Amino acid sequence: MNERRNKLVSILLNNMPMLLFVLLLIAFGAIAPESLQYQNIENAFKQASYIGIVAIGMTFVLLTGGIDLSVGSNMYVSAVIAGLAMQRYSVGAGPALLLCLVVGAVFGTINAIAVTKLRILPFVATLAMMVSGRGVGLMFSKSRAVAFPDPVTGLGSAELFSLLPYPIVIFALVVGGAALLLHRTQLGRQIYALGYDKEVARKAGINADRVQAAAYILCGLFAALGGFVSVVQLGNVNAGFGKGDEFDAIAAAVLGGVSLFGGVGRVFPGVVLGAVFIQAISIGLVSAQVDLYLHPLITAAVIFSAVLADSLRNTYLKKLSRRNIRLEV
Amino acid sequence: MKLDNTLLRWPKAVVLSNHFILVLTVLFFLVMWGIYPHMAGRRNLANLLSNTWPLLALVLGQMFVLIVGGIDLSQTSIMAVTSVLGAMVMATSLEPTRFAHNPLWGVLISEQGGWLSGSPWAVPVAVLSFVVAGASIGLLNGLAVAKLRMPPFMVTLVTMSFFSGLAIYLTQSENVRPLPDSFIAIGKGTLGPISPPMLIVVVLALLAFVVLDRSILGRWFYAVGQNAETAKISGVPTKRVIVLAYAFSGLCAAVGAILYSARLEAGRPTLGRNLLLDVIGAAVIGGISLFGGKGKVLWAVYGVLFFVVLDNSLNKMPLDFYSIDIIKGAVILLAALLDALRTRLSLYHAPLAGAP
Amino acid sequence: MTRSALEFDRVSKSFFGVAALSDVTLSIPEGCLLGLIGENGAGKSTLMNALAGVITPDQGTMRLFGVPFHPTCPADATRAGIAFIHQELNLFSNLSVVDNLYIDGFPRLCRLPIIDKRKAYRQAAELLTAVDLCLSPATPIELLTPGERQLVEIAKALGRNARIIIFDEPTTSLTAAERSKLFQVIDNLRREGRTIIYISHSLDDVLRLADTIAVLRDGKLVSTGPGDQYSANRMVADMVGREIAQMYPARASAPGPESVLDVKSLTQPGMIKDISFTLHEGEVLGVFGLMGSGRSELARIVYGLDPFKSGSIRVRGTDAGAPSPIRSIRNGVAFVTENRRQEGLLMEAPVSENIDLSSLRRYARYGSARIIDRRAALKAARQMAESLQIKSGSIDRHRAKHLSGGNQQKVVIAKWLLTDPGILILDEPTRGIDVGAKYELYSIINDLASRGTAILYISSELEELTGMCDRILVMSNGEIQAQFRHSEFDQESVLQAAFRGRTTANQTEANGEN
Incomplete structure (x- = not known):
């Protein structure tokens, strides 16, 4: 009886992201039933796709026990460079995307070198890169907005087989790829191992530096891709593009059950739901016509409750695991 | 081999010494002075100092949180929200065209200015509300971390976005001004060679020093940061200690907000927006560990000095604003790298007696 | 005559002029279980670290099945077929058993960088059977008991075809039942012809298991011989270098009535x-x-x-x-916990700050400001350290982490004695x-x-x-x-x-x- 209740509670707590999501849907359904139409849900996913992609990149780094505060600046630099290439040298959309990804990967590589070779704390290294990186971006753009050409931005509203918008398709591909990488490749398993304990990982014969570097490079790559997907929808890159997105990405990952201490969390459904959740809040607030100034307050309050639920879960699970000393008959 | 040792002893001693960052700062300053002679001019020195005090207030507070093994990302938003609240208490008049849509119009503020506009109590109450609001937000952070066991990074990240949002909501993005002259004097006036900001922050630093270095509470801060479990079993009221650290950080942020607001002559909802890097950067450069358990007031002072001198000299150079950012980031990386090297060097030279 | 699996020939190592190992010469026949004993700091871990490639000996050579062996990193030792099963287990409890078994080399699907899940599970199941552990390879490590984790570690060693397996204090956190199961598995390993080095402070365990016993003291090999020539008393005497008449000092007092x-x-x-x-x-x-x-x-x-x-x-x-x-x-009331590193000490803090941590309130001055009378606190700590004969450098500078286990425990006790x-x-x-x-x-x-x-x-x-x-x-x-x-x-x-x-x-x- 007691045991069954414990099991139920731990199932509930372990699926917190899912639960929060359902609660949110119910709330929207009750307040504004029209927000649950297919179109709106598709919209939520579409708008969440870019932050979701960035959050998945962030997940790699968080799983190793690190953090990347520079993804927002990375998004900016890579999008600016890709945009300028298209504007000035009339590069096609494909090569521009490739260029964008290369810049993102280079950005990630610098983080990786700082963290693994120079042994600088991830928080400090990526904070510095956040500042420097944006500086580099502004140097290229002269702090003017960089517009993407029309054919590219057309993709933002185009749909694959006129069924699914491209951003969602890309998001889905990224989710599938990341899940495959994390769960079915040696690198993925080693990322989890590293996050559990770096010293133990080293003793187990894992090349810790290489795995950690891979996580930062992947994070940079996905940040650039997320930035590209976002610009395709927005049309241009203004000077503040990506600012603060690092926090949304971290929040999405943590809401999705990724631990800031490393080693715990899943891309699907966790991080996907986390990203959609954050986006859904803002869509919901817009459709409920809440004062724009109040949006950050409400979003923050919701995230706070999600983090609180997560810590309560951890405390509770710890208690549960300590309870098996005596068998009550 | 032996010769090598003696040759290397002096630089090693400097690198490993507590005052390494100060030495570095002075060297850097001297080089810059060579290039830009007006670096050491009276006006620039005054400017340097006036930039030092508010930042030092913030770093001192941050240091307490770092020592107990946490981090406070919300300091900058605490500055913004306290600045707005304090200004709303004492503003001498407010333009209706800008503030008529404000949610507090007619409640706390009106055409005549803030709540206590014109009253002799305006400035003291305003200052008090800065400090109380700052410490309370810090208290909230601390309670969430200590009692609800939430990760500090997330807690303060959320309070950061909440309170900066609140500051903007409360003012609808407008600066709250004009402020009474007696308040502005805090930022500008001088008492002989001593300026009020200097007086305030030096007192704060001395207080922090006495607490950390001489009091039981200070030992508790370090103990909690080094090993919370051991501390708890050894009779340290760990939760209370953690809450206190965050509350003090909030209070320090409020002090910083007072100094900045007085200098800017307004309550500004975006106050401190880009300051987080400076605060964390100065703390890290000073050698305060992000892992907890390590940090000294003197280190905070050195870190802040380095950062302020760097900032000042970058502003002297004919650079675009974005280049300043690039260099700033690079210097923080360098400083962190140096710190990592120092740690490795000191490990190599650790006393080994007693070790197996 | 069986050949030697492992030979140490005049191996020496010193750190900063202090000899940690001097002239250790030892040969272990294949299929033999060597019980390696010695006090903390006697050189056991240094010897094993040399074998693992963590440190390089200053002098002397090691030979593995007759071939000179000079490992420069732990991977070298693993490749040579040496496996270490440490006191603190090196498993990832956030991952499953199969992940842990293959973390540094999963079987792959047709050379793609994709894990061949089916093959990994099948092989893992075989390894688990070999160590007599009946559970699914998909079980997360966090659900296993310490004893089961130990067996997973052994399975991991088997999976790498380890010919030499080194156990470092394997029984400290096992129940009696788990311990006897572990011994059974170790016996099986020996029967298969694997060479085992068993390091333990539990002399009974060593006597029960070892074919050969080697005793280290102060970095030197003081005695070695067949296990049946040793008794607990002789082992203690060799380790300490003197006869200890009795293990437990006599009690002079009786409990009071209150x-x-x-x-x-x-x-x-x-x-x-x-x-x-x-x-x-x-x-x-x-x-x-x-x-x-x-x-x-x-x-x-x-x-x-x-x-x-x-x-x-x-x-x-x-x-x-x-x-x-x-x-x-x-x-x-004072409480010396079972886990001194995690719950008893501030490893980074000086010894003195560990000793006075619980009694700081006694050295407070200026009323509610509670400023510490540092001189009085240090004096009290020093007296306590002297009366317990804590061996440490200057206690206000020397950090707790640099002390030996016994001295660390004395520091914890000193902390509590200071609270009276x-x-x-x-x-x-x-x-x-x-x-x-x-x-x-x-x-x-x-x-x-x-x-x-x-x-x-x-x-x-x-x-x-x-x-x-x-x-x-x-x-x-x-x-x-x-x-x-x-x-x-x-x-x-x-x-x-x-x-x-x-x-x-x-x-x-x-x-x-x-």
Whole structure:
């Protein structure tokens, strides 16, 4: 009886992201039933796709026990460079995307070198890169907005087989790829191992530096891709593009059950739901016509409750695991 | 081999010494002075100092949180929200065209200015509300971390976005001004060679020093940061200690907000927006560990000095604003790298007696 | 004549001029189990680190099956077929068994960088069968008991085809049943012709297992020979370098009549049930129990680290209510936890700051400002360190992490003695401490008892309790099963009591797994 209740509670707590999501849907359904139409849900996913992609990149780094505060600046630099290439040298959309990804990967590589070779704390290294990186971006753009050409931005509203918008398709591909990488490749398993304990990982014969570097490079790559997907929808890159997105990405990952201490969390459904959740809040607030100034307050309050639920879960699970000393008959 | 040792002893001693960052700062300053002679001019020195005090207030507070093994990302938003609240208490008049849509119009503020506009109590109450609001937000952070066991990074990240949002909501993005002259004097006036900001922050630093270095509470801060479990079993009221650290950080942020607001002559909802890097950067450069358990007031002072001198000299150079950012980031990386090297060097030279 | 699996030839290593190993020459035949013993700091870990490639010897050579062997990194040793099973297990508890077995080399799907899941599971299942562990390879490590984790480590070594397996204190956190299962598996490994080096402080285990025994002291090999030529006494004598007439110092005092700690029907569901006992002034009361018997939980609840649902704790006649560490310290209760690194010490802090941590309030000046009188605090710490003979550099500079295990434990005890406790709770105080330091700790405990301190002595080593205590309580399944007075001490009946209630528990556990 007691045991069954414990099991139920731990199932509930372990699926917190899912639960929060359902609660949110119910709330929207009750307040504004029209927000649950297919179109709106598709919209939520579409708008969440870019932050979701960035959050998945962030997940790699968080799983190793690190953090990347520079993804927002990375998004900016890579999008600016890709945009300028298209504007000035009339590069096609494909090569521009490739260029964008290369810049993102280079950005990630610098983080990786700082963290693994120079042994600088991830928080400090990526904070510095956040500042420097944006500086580099502004140097290229002269702090003017960089517009993407029309054919590219057309993709933002185009749909694959006129069924699914491209951003969602890309998001889905990224989710599938990341899940495959994390769960079915040696690198993925080693990322989890590293996050559990770096010293133990080293003793187990894992090349810790290489795995950690891979996580930062992947994070940079996905940040650039997320930035590209976002610009395709927005049309241009203004000077503040990506600012603060690092926090949304971290929040999405943590809401999705990724631990800031490393080693715990899943891309699907966790991080996907986390990203959609954050986006859904803002869509919901817009459709409920809440004062724009109040949006950050409400979003923050919701995230706070999600983090609180997560810590309560951890405390509770710890208690549960300590309870098996005596068998009550 | 032996010769090598003696040759290397002096630089090693400097690198490993507590005052390494100060030495570095002075060297850097001297080089810059060579290039830009007006670096050491009276006006620039005054400017340097006036930039030092508010930042030092913030770093001192941050240091307490770092020592107990946490981090406070919300300091900058605490500055913004306290600045707005304090200004709303004492503003001498407010333009209706800008503030008529404000949610507090007619409640706390009106055409005549803030709540206590014109009253002799305006400035003291305003200052008090800065400090109380700052410490309370810090208290909230601390309670969430200590009692609800939430990760500090997330807690303060959320309070950061909440309170900066609140500051903007409360003012609808407008600066709250004009402020009474007696308040502005805090930022500008001088008492002989001593300026009020200097007086305030030096007192704060001395207080922090006495607490950390001489009091039981200070030992508790370090103990909690080094090993919370051991501390708890050894009779340290760990939760209370953690809450206190965050509350003090909030209070320090409020002090910083007072100094900045007085200098800017307004309550500004975006106050401190880009300051987080400076605060964390100065703390890290000073050698305060992000892992907890390590940090000294003197280190905070050195870190802040380095950062302020760097900032000042970058502003002297004919650079675009974005280049300043690039260099700033690079210097923080360098400083962190140096710190990592120092740690490795000191490990190599650790006393080994007693070790197996 | 079997060939040598591993030979050390005049291996020496010194750190900063201090010799950690000098001229160690040792040969281990293939298929042999070598019991390697020595006090902490005798050179066991240095020798093993040389073998693992963590350090490079200054002089001497190692040969593996006759071939010179010069590892420069741990991967070299792994490749050469050497596996280490460490005291603190190196498993990732966030991952599954199969992930742990193959973390550095999964079987791949047709050379793609994709894991061949089916093959990995099949191979893992075979390895688990080989170590007699019946569970699915998909089980997360966090659900396993310490004993099962140990077996997973062995399976991992087998998966890498290790020819030489080194066990470093494998039994410290195992239950009796797990221990005997481990020994069975080790016997099997030996039968298969694998060479094993078994390092332990538990001399009985070494005697039970070893074909050959080697004793290190101060970096030198002091004796080696077939296991049956050794007795516990000879092993101790070789390790310490002198005969220890007795393991336990004689008690000069007897318990007083006054009761200082009165525990009545203390119950916390899932942890302990209906615990009652009285602890008298100057008494050493032993609590014996196996892993998971509730002995440590009892200590944590009495000290106030964990809550209890019903019952009462009275200290010197007054009800302690729901104690907290702070209140307990005020009541004169002190608690040396079983885990000194995580719960007893500030490893990064100087020794002196560890010693005065719990009694800082005594050195406060200026009323509520509570400024520390640093000179007085340091003086007190220094006196305490001297009276316990803590071997350390200048205590206000030397950090706790640089001390040996025995001295670290003395620092923890010094911390508590400075609070002037009337009641001292000791949880496994001699774990991981070498023989010489153990004797010193026993003397300290006797000395405290003779001065009237009441001592609750929790241990899983029965011999230690019978040597030290006035009375022994036996716990199992969270309850007190029996009580023995000094005159009634008898290993067999105590053990029987300790297993009482346990067998039924194990059965239910086993049923639950199916």
